[in-house]
Amino acid sequence: MSFQVPIGPQHPALKEPISLRMTVEGEVITDVDIRLGYNHRGLEKLAEEKNWIQNIYLVERICGICSHSHATCYVQGVEKLMELAPPRRGLYIRYLVSELERIHSHLLWLGVAGHEAGFDSFFMYTWRDREIVMDLLEMISGNRVHYAINTLGGVRRDLDEGQKAKILEGMVTLRKRSEYYFHIGANEPSFVGRIAGVGLLPKDKVVALCAVGPTARASGWARDVRKEDPYAVYGELDFEVATADTCDVLGRVVVRVKELLESYKLCEQMVRNLPAGDIAVKAPRKVKPGEVVSRYEAPRGENIHYIKANGTDKPERLKVRAPTLANYPATVEMLRKGFIADIPLIFAAIDPCICCAERAVTLVKAGSGEESVVRMSDLRRQAIARHQNAPVKRNAVWPL
Amino acid sequence: MTDAELIEKLKADLGDKVAEIANPARRRLFLKVAPSDIIAVTTRLHDAYGVVFLSTISGVDNGETFEIVYHFSTPETDFNLRTEIPRADPHLASITPVIPGAILYERELQDMFGMIVDGLPDPRPLVLPDDWPAENYPLRKDWKHTRPEEVIPGGKS
């Protein structure tokens, strides 16, 4: 006997609308179905009606957490089409913001993972420290989330000495705090008990299902666009690709913390080596026909924009593939044979950004009483069946 | 292996299956293939060149034809496979047997362009709403959206 549990589109674990329909037997999930579309906004069509400059802001609002990554990916592509070469100082500031955004996104994710596991103190502390990087971003760009610092041909705001000093200072505090959170995350038994061995995704599945970002790296597949296709300034900076080989949620936590530490390093390098000069060059309004594939390593994984121009001031086609969409097939795979209690964690582990994935596209909250009615006798039968053939989970024992 | 060497190798290997190979920027290869060859070329790339990762599939409405670009990437190069199918008969073979991760992108193509992807294991709509009228494909160039009137609550305009 199994019954269906709808998760979303309005569900406290998912801050965004998406609909997962879980078929569960007792506490064990046997089947998952994802329904997108609640967050579909129709952005790709809309982009064809707006001009190149308006599209920067439109693309930036695909996602609020990785806003800069979409904007940068788009701007990078359009600059190639326009054959512009942004000044080096502009590039450094642009990628400095993108690393700061990665820090903010990973700290946010650490907190959310804690929250999903019911570890509210962890959540509160990480988010408290996240305010440091939010303040830095606000100082650089003038807004906490949608930085709007990119423009065609460079960036819009410059950095002064005081701001540079503040960034360096912030990095020192954050590095200390991140190491502490890593210590907590790896040592608190109830937390580790929740995340170790949960959401297994072996490497061959990662490859087959084309997973990206920390999800793939936690399964030992070291793909990072920054390393393999070094765009702009990344070729001259020193950093490593963080990987783990546990293939579970714990591995994804480890990968993200390692990436945090790498990002601090990158930020410090960029601030210290900030070249002098202009921050932007003037961009034409029209683009001659052509096409470009722009790739960018967003905090959640590879972000790819395919831009086609037709000679006017509006794009012919703008295709956006956000990392979360690429991770959905993998998520479904991870959720199978998991417990209901693991849903939020597994789902959080891909750091879902549903708005990204659907751009212009949701799970269903059954809300109340209108879903299946389960009888007492059924529940008993379920419980008995579950105890008879509950799947044995690796590491699922209390690890004291 | 540089891009030029790779092009030579691909030309020799795939022969007349590939109509043209362009290399507009470093690490970007655009291969043009006939729609009937798409599975064969993908399989060959997958097996012999380590092209296992599909980034996404883009569709473009060119008026008379639909252009479909498959974006693959490997640590060395990005392969972009381009194919065109006629608008009147928009049938496309699914590459999910080779790369299972392609399913979401192919479902999206069906939704947004009205292409028919043959051999898709799960052909339900993906992104469009439940009450979406049939035969409306938003990303086709001839599909226009009329905005509903915005009513601001509170009386005066």
Next chain:
Amino acid sequence: MAVVRTLLYLVVYPGLLFLFVYSTFCEWFDRKVYARLQNRMGPTHTGRFGLLQPIADFFKLMAKEDIVPEASDKRLFTVLPIIGLAVVSTAGLLLPVWNFDLANPGLTSFSGDIIVVLYLLSLPTLILFLAAWSSTNPFSTIGGARVLTMLFGYEVPLFLTILSPAILADSWRLAEIAAFYQAKPLLLLTNLLGFLVAVIAVQAKLERTPFDIPHAETEIVGGTFTEYSGKKLALFRLTFDIELVISSGLLATVFLGGFPGGAVVGFIHFVVKTLFVIFLLSLLRALTSRIRIDQVVSFAWKYLAPLAVLQLLVAILLKGLLS
């Protein structure tokens, strides 16, 4: 006169009114400590220091619309919160704060009242299960199943640990157990292990993190309470607040030496000791993350139950030594 006294006893002190005021204070204390542990301020602007916050919550819920879902079992759905409140308030009457007089046992202090309190404290769990069941929402249903599963986990360790001080004191009456330890405070130390086990078990009984599985927000929305709104939710919240007070009062009686010194001093003992227990519970809440339902059961049986048995053995050996 006796009727008036009984009425006052039931309604004002230590009956409903007192329990209402004190339990809301305890909820405030719990929330405030929890917030301070997280470097936040917690409720601040409702009354002085936010003291009136839980009361405001209560009255707001009372004034709200009360929705009974179509699909639910309406009679059961409505009556359960009231029964729950009645049950825990009854348990409250049995604490030896207001009937410390050993020589003159009244209606509410008798040999075996410790068992009665324990069972009355178990009843809200069952009521919660029925409430979840009668609302027929899938999330509530899962929540209800989890409530029962958890009951199997923590109930035995809790009973066993509370048993050991009673065995040592050789009494089934709360007031006598307390009096025994007031006479020999050093013996309290021997029950320290039991106290810790009991705190964890009580945490599970009250369904607070790490055992807030039946209403885990991020997993099954509101869980058992998903369908409850308005007055019924207010009564359920009050029930659990009172249960918090009574359980911590019970632990204070059994493990912390009760409330000696008559009405006034005894009452101060009561406040200080319950707040201490509640502080420990809050700390535990801030310290851990929610665990999975299978982990609760295995944790309870692998660690809590053996520790409780060990405590029982210590108590029995000690009793042999003492006599």
Next chain:
Amino acid sequence: MLNKLARWSRIKSPWILHLNSGACNACDIEIIAALTPRFDVERFGILLKATPRHADVIIATGPATRQMRDRIIRIYDQVPDPKFVIAVGACAMSGCVYRGAYNIMGGIDQVIPVNMYVPGCPARPDAIIDGVVKLLGKL
């Protein structure tokens, strides 16, 4: 007297339900940020509730997408009276950059009545608190 008590308690204990109807996440993380130590809305007795049945105030973010419209109405109906809606961010007010997209109904007020608008893209946590305080002041 009772009315006064009800009004006071309503002002002092607004429980919120966060409703995302296709937002870009920016407003959402700012709402969550308002719960965290820097802003800590629990000072005013504001708690984030998981189910619509417990909530008093719906904080809505994002433009109302077509697929989401029926769900928004359903969730609004599930909230017991008296209920209030705060639209946070430019998208929830008018659709901002998504105006004219085919899958957008416009702001939240095209679907359910809204009591307070908080502008910003995204609205800062302070601005959100300011909006909530202004709403409570109106009661």
Next chain:
Amino acid sequence: MKIAAFLPELLRHLFKKPATVDYPFKKLEVPKDFRGTPYLNTEMCIVCRACERDCPAEAIEIASVNEAEKRFRMVIHNDRCVHCAQCVDSCPTTPKAMHMDRLFEIADDDRHKMKKDWIYVRAVLKPKAAAPAPQAAGPTA
């Protein structure tokens, strides 16, 4: 694995001052380049409509009020504005006619009140023609 790894940190913060800013009573500092709401300096505007063209959210509307007097009306819809400051960047005049102020606490219960409009006269480059501006200038909302 340690039991209660978080304990020292929690207990330390129990007696520390909370990180909370008591917001409506104590304001937070916004940085000096904060992008608040846009406003128009009517004296400088040359009605080139660059801001209207580049605004991603259709928040700026410029309409002619009186063709003969060259009077124009500009409406900024704050309920649509995404605060990107592209209008400031696009503005070709020096000093800029478009500005951003640092206001952000502008929550209101009425969307109509969030429109700000200005009536201004197209500045003709000869200085004497700019005289009748004052009585028409200034926000009227």
